[in-house]
Amino acid sequence: MNRREFIERSCMSCLAGLSLLPLINSCTTIHYSSNYTSDKNRIILKKSEFSIVKHNKPSSLKFVVIKSDKLEFPLVVYAAGDNSYTALYMQCTHQGCELSPHDTALVCPCHGAEFDTKGIVTTGPAEHHLKAFPTTSDHENIYIQL
Ligand code: FES
Secondary structure (H helix, E strand, O other): OOOOHHHHHHHHHHHHHHHHHHHHHOOOOOOOOOOOOOOEOOOEEEEEHOOOEEOOOOEEEOOEEEEEOOOOOOOOEEEOOOEEEEEOEEOOOOOOOOOOEEEOOOEEEOOEEEEEOOEEEEOOOOOOOOEEOOOOOOOEEEEEEE
């Protein structure tokens, strides 16, 4: 492959990737929870928020978003599947844009940074991981320490 072919293929790959991003974004349904309570230092989220009925069949959500008046940006809570949860602050660590949550990642609409569901940077330009809040749970609730 010569230089010209390499540049052409690279550009085509980039364009293909950019054209898929809106498609990926449009496929994700974001569930904003209203079924939570909060006290001085924590948010208490019902585990039942991760269970929905879709097309008359029970289904499980991978994440739930909480907009709390205690925080400037929303929180996303990911269910790890082993009764553990990760609560992440949805503010990009690059320049502070609000992130878009998806089943397997959070994507920044401003400059394209990506984070995994544990808040680890997977794609720059962000250099720092997301703020994660400690969580505990019992049979009914998830407790997010602010
Ligand atoms: S603000 Fe998120 S990548 Fe720049």
